[in-house]
Amino acid sequence: MILVHALRSVLHLLFMAVTVVPWALAVLIAAPFLNSTQIYWMCVGWLKLAVRSGELMLGIRNRISGFENLPVGTTAPAILLLKHQSTWETFCMPTLMPHPLAYVFKKELLYVPFFGWAMAKMDMIHIDRSKRAQAFNKVVQQGQxxxxxxxxxxxxxxGTRIPRGEQGTYKTGGTRLAVATGAPVIPIAVTSAKCWPRKALIKRPGVVDFSIGQPIPSQGREADELMREVEAWIEAEMRRLDPDAYAG
Structure with missing residues (x-):
């Protein structure tokens, strides 16, 4: 069975590598003639292909709960704060959400051939981590x-992918942005490591839960206090969704 999973994983990886090249080239060619929203949804088209191929080739299925907690309205603001266990949720989130998403990521990713070049055409927030104060100012300006x-x-x-059953250090960048802009925070728990472990070549079939929490208002809050509430909800939800991982 492990051999089958390994073969499927390699085939899926090759499929993504082969398809991202022409898709990225199409984005680069079309970008001068499209607005930022059109470029975004064009890039999401490849993500949908990657996720759909993951469903068919790897046997990974998504189960979403709490969709009704998302803000309603074309300009209703939200800052999504997620548990991060693998690449899977990075690919899935733009395909699941009704609004365009802007990731906050290190600028080095823009230099990844094809994938990064296409990302550079999207209206997202890429930062220089060596310039911390300037980086956060940029996050607030662009985020607003x-x-x-x-x-x-x-x-x-x-900040990084966390192994299944473990808990990282929650940093306040997201809640600082929420407090600065007045946007509500949406905590989201994700169990992707059950199928797509951190830095693993071999993926396994199964169900990945995306549990969307209720919006948490940020106005009048302190960033540290707000992040503690986000952390408490996400970690409690992770233990509810994947109790075997935290049994020890």
């Missing part, structure tokens, strides 16, 4: 502009 136009900002408060 994006939120005003109906784009939701998405961040991983633990």
């Amino acid at each position: 502009r994006l939120l005003d136009q109906g784009t939701w900002v998405i961040m991983f408060p633990e």
Whole structure:
């Protein structure tokens, strides 16, 4: 069975590698003639292909709960703060959400051939981590502009992919942005490591839960206090969704 999973995983990886090249080239060619929203949904088209192929080739299925907790309205703001366990949720979130999303990510990703080049054409927030104060000022300025136009900002408060059953250090960048802009925070728990473990070549079939929490108002809050509430909800929900991982 492991051999079958390995073969399927390699085939899926090759499929993504082969399809991202022409898709990225199409984005680069079309970008001068499209607005930022059109470019975004064109890029999401490849993500949908990657996710759909993951369903068919890897046997990974998504189960979403709490969709009714998302803000309603074309310009209703939201800052999504997710548990981060694998690449899977990075691919899935733009395909699941009704609004365009703007990831906050390190600028080095823009140099990844094809994938990064296409990302550079999207209206997202790429930062220089070596310039911390300037980086956060940029996040607030761009984040406010994006939120005003109906784009939701998405961040991983633990900063990196966390192994299944573990908990990272929750950083306050997302809640600081929420307090600065007045946008509500949406905590989201994700169990992707059950199928797509961190840095793993071999993926396994199964169900990945995306549990969307109720919006948490940010106005009049302190960033540290707000992040503690986000952390408490996400970690409690992770233990509810994947109790075997936290049994020890």
